[in-house]
Amino acid sequence: MAQSGFSRIRSFRSQLNGSDAKIADYILTHEAATKTMTIQEMADATGLSTATISRFVKRVGYNSFREFSLSLAIIVPNNNTFFGEISEGDDRKAIVQKVFSGAENALASTLDISDKENFATAAAWIVAARKVGFFGIGGSSIVAFNAYHKFLRTPIDSFQHPDYDIQVMQAVRMNADDVAVVISHSGRNHDTLAVMQHLQAHGVKIIAITAFPNSELAKNSDLVLASAAEEVNIRSESMSSLIAQLTIVDTLFTLVGVQMGDQTAAVVDEIRQAIEQTRR
Template structure:
């Protein structure tokens, strides 16, 4: 099931500025009327050129205005619906298909958001760091733990702990020779922000993984890798955003592992040998 234009715009709303934000606002505020507009009519209504509208359509992930227009066939889901596009009349297969589709859409939108140069910069920082700290509270601790589990297979010196107080103490010990990866979907968790401010005070290079690139966390971070997923409830906690953030972490691990090549392989083989020995 392809993601509708409404869903894609809502998932990327924080990343849209200027003319793009103006077009997005009009579309979301006029969901019925917008479905019948041509590209010229939409340009006229919002007071912009057809070229600007065309660039907007491609920026939100559609190949052409016609493809985008066809995706608007169904009306958007109310923003206070916890389960998003899932309806009470859906059968088991329809529910599962929609959940999987949400995850696929989150991944597709996320990979289109992050610039190649940002992946490269993050990889360079991690490879050259003395120590790497992974920080996340609540649901975000799942992403941090996943990263810790993966990066243990590389030569990097990794630290991660689920307890907030321990994380804060770890942040105190980090220096400008280290790198921190801080995860928060909302980007406004008070504990996470306290940790990030401490990292900033110590001049630690900080990579934020968040679904809100205009959040306080993103402003404090040295680099932001934004995840995208349609927000499906009033608390702005997206179920599919977790999948996107786990994949961002997996991508960082893979980029580092591949670039370190033989060193990574040597660590993997030692770990594999140790685990096999423990099973005998």
């Protein structure tokens, strides 16, 4: 299921300012009207130039105004519950349905905005790296640990640790032959950005996994794998983003595993045999 343009704008809204914020706010408050507007009509309605509208469209991830306009026509069940917003009157059945729908929609939306070439490039960098570090603070450390757990099944020399100080020490021991996968839902966590700065200082290639492709982390990374996000109330947006980011990691692992073929199979077999011995 493709992501509605309105949903994508909401996911970008907190990162926009100036003319971009003005355009976004106009579109979100005039949904019915903007669905059929031409670029000139939107420019007239917002008091801006067509060039400014065109730049906005590209900033939120579309190649052209036509592509953007078509995305506004995509019908989703309910924009306010697209990511499973919980209301006070919801019963248990409705809550369960919304949580699962939120995860499903996050995956579909992430796939919609993903750049398949970026996945291919990230996998190639990981395969060629001397070693690979997975970095994340707080909730993002769950994704980082999952990545480390997955990549233990490949010949890749990888590492991960949840402690910030140790992450800093790991970062300063990396070099230009290494790759760092840095995970942050917001892309603005101060500790994560500090780790990123150490990685940059040592020439490490940085792959960012974040829901905010205009964040400081994304802007300072060599490559970005974006997950979809949208503000919701009780169930934090990062919950759906977490599902999407875990799937991004699974995709990377699968691409690397397939690329390394027999080497991966040999590691998997050896690990499986070792674990089986603990179950006797």
